[in-house]
Amino acid sequence: MKRKILYIVYIIGGTLLLLGGMAFYLFLTTQGSRTVIKKFLSDHEDRAQVEYDGISGNLLEGVRLKDLNLTNVKGLPEGSTVKIQELYVNLTSLNIEGLTVEVQNARIKLPVSDPIVVFGSFKGGQWDVNVFGLNVDLSEVLRFFPSTLWKKVEGQFAHADIYVEGNYLQPVFKGKFHLARLNYKKFSLTEAPGFFELQLKEFKPVNLSGRVNVSQGTLQSKDVNINIEDSQFYFSGNFKDPALFVNGNSTVEKTKISLTLRGTLKQPELKLTSDPPKPQGQLLLMLATGEGWEGLETSLEQGTLDAELTKDFIDYFILGGTGSKMARKLGIHDVNLTYEKDVKGIGAKKSITDKLSIGYDIEERHEQEKLSPTVSQTVGGEYQLTDAISMGVEREFTDDPNSPDIAAQEEAIAPLKEDRVFLKYEKRF
Numbered sequence: 568m569k570r571k572i573l574y575i576v577y578i579i580g581g582t583l584l585l586l587g588g589m590a591f592y593l594f595l596t597t598q599g600s601r602t603v604i605k606k607f608l609s610d611h612e613d614r615a616q617v618e619y620d621g622i623s624g625n626l627l628e629g630v631r632l633k634d635l636n637l638t639n640v641k642g643l644p645e646g647s648t649v650k651i652q653e654l655y656v657n658l659t660s661l662n663i664e665g666l667t668v669e670v671q672n673a674r675i676k677l678p679v680s681d682p683i684v685v686f687g688s689f690k691g692g693q694w695d696v697n698v699f700g701l702n703v704d705l706s707e708v709l710r711f712f713p714s715t716l717w718k719k720v721e722g723q724f725a726h727a728d729i730y731v732e733g734n735y736l737q738p739v740f741k742g743k744f745h746l747a748r749l750n751y752k753k754f755s756l757t758e759a760p761g762f763f764e765l766q767l768k769e770f771k772p773v774n775l776s777g778r779v780n781v782s783q784g785t786l787q788s789k790d791v792n793i794n795i796e797d798s799q800f801y802f803s804g805n806f807k808d809p810a811l812f813v814n815g816n817s818t819v820e821k822t823k824i825s826l827t828l829r830g831t832l833k834q835p836e837l838k839l840t841s842d843p844p845k846p847q848g849q850l851l852l853m854l855a856t857g858e859g860w861e862g863l864e865t866s867l868e869q870g871t872l873d874a875e876l877t878k879d880f881i882d883y884f885i886l887g888g889t890g891s892k893m894a895r896k897l898g899i900h901d902v903n904l905t906y907e908k909d910v911k912g913i914g915a916k917k918s919i920t921d922k923l924s925i926g927y928d929i930e931e932r933h934e935q936e937k938l939s940p941t942v943s944q945t946v947g948g949e950y951q952l953t954d955a956i957s958m959g960v961e962r963e964f965t966d967d968p969n970s971p972d973i974a975a976q977e978e979a980i981a982p983l984k985e986d987r988v989f990l991k992y993e994k995r996f
C-alpha cells in the first residue's frame with residue numbers, strides 16, 4: 568500500500584516537474600518564447616503573414632521582435648505592407664491595463680499613399696502614439712472608418728501629423744494637416760491647412776468633443792469659388808452636427824460677397840453682405856449659380872436667410888443637390904438658360920403671391936453684320952385667373968447700338984419699348 572502511494576506521489580511530482588520545466592522553457596527562455604510566437608502566428612495566418620529577423624526576451628518579462636514584415640494584412644487594401652523596425656510586447660496581467668506595446672519606426676505602405684510612419688506606445692491603458700504621413704490618399708484612410716458618408720469622398724493630404732494620447736476608451740486626437748484636395752460629388756476643397764484637437768467620448772454612436780480649425784482654402788462648386796478665411800468647427804456630441812464658425816468671400820460678376828456661417832449643420836445661420844450692397848436672396852442665388860441676376864434685385868426682399876433655406880443652399884453648393892428646394896423657397900421657377908453661338912440669355916419667374924408672379928429675361932444677340940451685340944430685356948407679370956387660364960403683360964426693352972444714323976444713335980440712349988398683353992390657356996393631356 569505504501570509503495571502504491573509512493574508511486575503515485577512520484578508520478579504527480581514528475582508531472583508537475585515536467586509541466587514546470589515546460590512553462591519555464593516556454594515563458595522564461597527566448598527559444599521557448601519563439602516557439603509560442605511561431606505557433607500563434609501560424610494559427611492566425613488568415614489575418615496576416617508575418618516574418619521577422621530577430622527575437623529577444625521572453626513572454627514573462629516581455630518579447631522584443633526586430634525587422635518585422637507583415638503582408639496580406641486583413642483590413643488593408645490588397646498589396647499593402649507593414650514594416651516595423653522594433654516591436655516590444657509585454658503582458659503582466661490578464662487585462663488591458665497589464666498590456667504594454669511599444670512600436671519603433673513602423674511604416675504602413677498603402678497602394679497609393681506614401682508610407683505612413685508610426686511611433687509610440689500603449690501602456691497601462693494609455694495611448695502615446697504619433698502618426699505622420701506625406702501625400703496620403705483620403706479614400707485609402709477613410710475606409711478604416713465605416714460609414715456611408717465616405718463612399719463618395721476623394722482627395723489627398725499633402726501632409727498630416729497626428730498624436731493619439733490618453734485613455735484607450737476616450738483617446739484624444741490632435742495635430743496639424745494640409746489638405747491638398749477633397750472632392751465630394753460636385754464640390755471640392757483645395758489647399759486647406761489647419762489643426763485639430765478632438766476627444767472620442769463614445770464609439771457607438773460616435774460622440775466627439777473638441778474643434779477643427781481651417782486657416783484658409785478654396786471651395787469650388789457650380790463654377791463658383793469661395794475663399795475660406797479662418798474658420799472653426801466645434802464638436803460637442805454627434806459628429807454629424809458640429810457648431811459652425813465659417814468665414815469666406817467670393818466675387819461674382821464684379822460683386823464682392825462676404826459670407827459668415829454660424830449655428831450648426833442642422834440649424835445653420837447664413838449671413839451674406841456685398842459691395843455694392845445687394846439683397847441676401849440675390850447674393851444666395853449668385854453664389855449658387857455664378858450669375859448676377861441683376862433683373863431680380865428689386866423683387867428679392869431684404870432680410871435674413873432662414874435655416875431651411877441655408878441648408879438647401881449647402882445641399883446645392885456642397886452636397887451636389889439640384890437646388891430645386893432652394894428655388895421654391897425663394898419663389899423662383901421656370902428658370903431658362905440660352906447658350907448658343909450667336910444668342911446668350913437667362914430668364915426666371917418669381918412668385919409674389921399664390922396667383923401673381925413676375926418675370927425677367929435678358930438676351931444678348933450677336934449678328935455678323937453688326938459690330939456690337941443687341942441686348943433685349945423683358946419684364947412682365949402674370950396673374951392666374953383660374954387653374955387653366957392666366958393673363959399677363961410684358962414690356963420689352965431693346966438696346967441696339969448699331970443704328971447707322973446719328974439721330975437713331977441719339978434715340979438709342981433710351982431703349983425701344985414694346986408692350987404686350989396676353990391671355991394664356993393651359994391644358995394637360
